[in-house]
Amino acid sequence: MPSNVSGPESASSTPTELPLLGAPVRERADAARNRIRVLNAAETLFAEHGVDAVTMDDVATAAGVGKGTLYRRFGDKAGLAMALLDERERELQQRILTGPPPLGPDAPPTDRLAAFIEAYLELLDRQLDLVLLSETATTGARFRTGTHTLWRRHCHHLLETGGAPDPEIAADVLLAALSAEQVRHWLRDRGLSLEALTKSLAGLTRTWAPV
Known part of the structure; x- marks a missing residue:
């Protein structure tokens, strides 16, 4: 990976402290x-x-x-399921670090955040049951996964550089909304479309970080 990809050289870059998933x-x-x-x-x-x-x-x-x-x-099947989830999460990470904008670097932070919401919801839509299993295996499991740390630092960075007044809390609120249990409720119980949910969450975050 190029050394200059993840450095916070501008408001649109990805922070150097973004933890890497295992190679x-x-x-x-x-x-x-x-x-x-x-x-x-x-x-x-x-x-x-x-x-x-x-x-x-x-x-x-x-x-x-x-x-x-x-x-x-x-x-076994559990190992296969987790390997699949790990592969898809790794692919998303690489798109964030080295892919084209707006998901990748060199786009305004609010555009990158909206692109992350869209990409993550697409991943959830395909792997909802697997993500739900990984997040609810034990109490608080969602907060102990490496990917939660990864997504939180990325969102915090974009919210902070985008002018959110409290990026720490805003990042937590956004990821709570993107939890598999909450997304499953919206999509399966409430019947929201993926497109409508993406638009609503992206629009909400633009009011938090208007830059």
Whole structure:
């Protein structure tokens, strides 16, 4: 990663204290291709049938890999589910750090924040059950995940540089609104569309940080 990507050189950059998710383990090309096939197959099956209804045999068949390969790499379905979530969160992190604006650097902080809300809600929409599981496994689990620290520091930085009067509290309020449980309530119980929810939350944060 270029050394100048994450430095806070301007209000639109990403702060240097943004914690990095663990680097992926170096792997052979064939192993990497198998991993991508497995994760893509698992993502499709989980979305179509729900995590509980999908078996490891289903994923192996859809991905075109042997069951032994699947179990050796991921252990069990819980390990596979968490690997999928980790992969998608890592992809979002890289888009924040090195991707094009407005999600990536070199855009006004309010535009970057709106882009983050949109991108994170899209991730949640695809992985809602997995994120919910990771956030509610134990009391307070959401606050102990590395990704919560990552997203909070990113949001705090953008809110602060965007002129929010209390960026600490504003970042916490925003991430509470983006918790999987709250988003599930809005989308599934209240019937809000993803587009409407994204527009509402992005519009709200622009009143907090008008710059």
